Amino acid sequence: MPCPICKKSRHLRLHAYELSEFCFYLDNTSIYEKNNRRTNQKVSITAETDVVGKWLRLGADLNSVDVAFESHQSISAFACDTHYEMLEDESRLISEYSTAITRFIYICNAMEELYRFVEKHYSGGNLYDASVKCCKILSNLKASSYPNNFSHFCNNFDVKFKRFINRNGIDLNEEESGAGRYLHSVRELRNLMLHGKFPLSVAYDIPQDSNSSSFEMITLLNSAIRVQLLVTQALLFEFNNGINSRKYHDLNIMIQEDQDGDLSSFGVDYLRHLHEESDFSLSSIEW
Numbered sequence: 001m002p003c004p005i006c007k008k009s010r011h012l013r014l015h016a017y018e019l020s021e022f023c024f025y026l027d028n029t030s031i032y033e034k035n036n037r038r039t040n041q042k043v044s045i046t047a048e049t050d051v052v053g054k055w056l057r058l059g060a061d062l063n064s065v066d067v068a069f070e071s072h073q074s075i076s077a078f079a080c081d082t083h084y085e086m087l088e089d090e091s092r093l094i095s096e097y098s099t100a101i102t103r104f105i106y107i108c109n110a111m112e113e114l115y116r117f118v119e120k121h122y123s124g125g126n127l128y129d130a131s132v133k134c135c136k137i138l139s140n141l142k143a144s145s146y147p148n149n150f151s152h153f154c155n156n157f158d159v160k161f162k163r164f165i166n167r168n169g170i171d172l173n174e175e176e177s178g179a180g181r182y183l184h185s186v187r188e189l190r191n192l193m194l195h196g197k198f199p200l201s202v203a204y205d206i207p208q209d210s211n212s213s214s215f216e217m218i219t220l221l222n223s224a225i226r227v228q229l230l231v232t233q234a235l236l237f238e239f240n241n242g243i244n245s246r247k248y249h250d251l252n253i254m255i256q257e258d259q260d261g262d263l264s265s266f267g268v269d270y271l272r273h274l275h276e277e278s279d280f281s282l283s284s285i286e287w
Helices: 011-025 048-061 079-120 130-139 149-169 180-194 210-236 246-258 268-272
Strands: 029-035 041-050
Touching: 011 048, 011 149, 011 210, 011 246, 029 079, 029 130, 041 048, 041 079, 048 079, 048 210, 079 130, 079 210, 130 210, 149 180, 149 210, 180 210, 210 268
Parallel strands: none
Antiparallel strands: 029 041
16 A cells, blocks of 8 residues: 555656756855865855756656667577567666666755755864765754655665665664764765665676566665755755745746736745645746
């Protein structure tokens, strides 16, 4: 039986698209200085929600990564139809896997800009890395800043992530507590991927349980993406300068002139439930 909370959530791609639109409407910029770790000189940092939105849009617009095993297979007169059907199945499997990996990387890049956008609000101990600061910040947010059912999606990811590290014999240090530990786990997943330690054998070795193994890896990545999107909502809800874009200004004028339309559902508070299915959607606004 489908989970009622997950069932009422927007499809992952639509969730990413809706959040990207919100970032464009928000149009906030964060400018500050921090010490360069090597030179100890002040450097200027500029981070924009518009950049976050562009990476999110890439993740939303990605349809599929097409992998074709058969394109490099020599044609044999002795090969049966079953052989080529198997190649097609393998191609479809690794294509789905590659799509999830690619979308995850796009969303991770959105998070890098978000870390820079938020890090100036960290006021704790001596930390340099922006992503680590954001883990701490996330743990200390007011309960009202988290999106609806935030803990439900994070716990789902946590179960999948722990199963993944246990099955692959990966030893990780849990340095975070509170909500920040979920973001820390996503960062660990990203680091494994960037250092070439993320398993591809479930797709290429094609063991007997390859379909179930690959499905678990794909759902892990999709769950990690969902957590990143929700974390983005929480941090932007807490740290924003209001909806400032020219696009939002023009939209207000258009609605006032036409006396047709309602923006009452669209404000910063929309970040609390942007991931849930509703009659209102930024993607459905007609200009």
